[in-house]
Amino acid sequence: MQSAFSIRSKLTSGISIYAVIGQLAAEHKAINLWQGAPNFLPDQSLIDSATRAMKEGFNQYAPMAGIPALRQLLAEKIAKLYGARYDPDQEVTVTAGGVEAFYASITALVHPGDEVVFFEPAFECYEPIVRLQGATPVPIKIPLDTLKIDWDEVAAAITPRTRMLIINTPHNPTGAILEKCDIDRLIAVTRNTNIVVLSDEVYEHMVYDGMTHHSMSRYPELAERSVVVHSLGKTYHVTGWRVGYCVAPAGIMEQIRKVHQYLVFSAPAPMQVALAAALENSESYFALAEFYQRKRDILLSGMAESRLDIKPCSSGFFMLARFNDFSNSSDRDFVFDLLRRMRVGTIPLSSFYGDGSDTGMIRISFCKDNDTLREGGRALANWRP
Ligand code: PMP
Secondary structure, X not given: OOOOOOOXXXXXXXXXXXXXXHHHHHHOOOEEOOOOOOOOOOOHHHHHHHHHHHHOOOOOOOOOOOOHHHHHHHHHHHHHHHXXXXXXXXXXXXXXXXXXXXXXXXXXXXXXXXXXXXXXOOOOOHHHHHHHOOOEEEEEEOOOOXXXXXXXXXXXXXXXXXXXXXXXXXXXXXXXXXXXXXXXXXXHHHOOOOOEEEEEOOOOOOEOOOOOOOOHHHOHHHHOOEEEEEEHHHHOOOHHHOOEEEEOOHHHHHHHHHHHHHHOOOOOHHHHHHHHHHHXXXXXXXXXXXXXXXXXXXXXXHOOOOOOEXXXXXXXXXXXXXXXXXXXXXXXXXXXXXXXXXXXXXXXXXXXXXXXXXOOEEEXXXXXXXXXXXXXXXXXXXXXX
């Protein structure tokens, strides 16, 4: 259809790399190590609970902030895990996935002309959401050899216009987590400022090798300036249900809810009922660390003979691999080559940088069933230039 309208683009980014890889992967029937979504079923009891909730009539709008029983359980869970007391009525909001919580929080709190500091490589939605507010994204690159944030660089990037600092721990795509020394520096750089910390903690339970997740909720001085975002989709292997939540002090949450009510109004009702039933059993999330650590290790042992230089990964769903000792390709071409010749899908790391920095690395996902991990590991190990 022809249109007479001239459209001025609000976002300059093109089609997401996930759509490009997804289409090519389907054409080549490639093994899926690119997507951060499980390819296995969630617990049958969760599916039964959701089905029952629909049959019992939970098919209309849920309360705007989320079903009260679910909010109560989420507040209790955070109190138990991190020692913070959030009021379920005023300080916990159930959202349509973690992504909606980012959108509502950034829209509510960031004004045109403000600056938002975040770290690259980065989960892809932060930057465009900041831009859509007429604000300025200020990316800081994480050194890929150490995966340690340079806090002096962060301190230097903060100006009177800095309104928000976005943290992601455990981190997509590097698999790194913040340690206590990072938390101390974060407290120091934000002290005596008006900076809100938006903390993406959707992989809070996927932490391996005895490491500890340091939630912003655990530290009162940070909790009072933080919006902490969680994902029930990630925790219960149901990313398509679109249920997440965020917690924040009442004054901040009041502003977030003003946006949430006009964005989606409420998250899916039957899923909230089912997830509340699942949350009664804390084993459902405590078991995740061991479950995914084993998956990481299955993939790693499959790739033991690989020419790729695999970076250590202690959390999350992803690991990084460097290929440029053996190939001069761009990371996109390398990924396309893996798709065509080895029939395995991965993501070029350049897609996690606003400026498209190509560091000769790819991201590999291990939230897959064990057969897929063995097959995918073998395909990557068999790659030759
Ligand atoms: N944050 C990070 C770091 C992620 O990797 C993802 C999903 N890939 C999300 C947030 C999205 O969470 P949700 O599915 O709950 O919207």
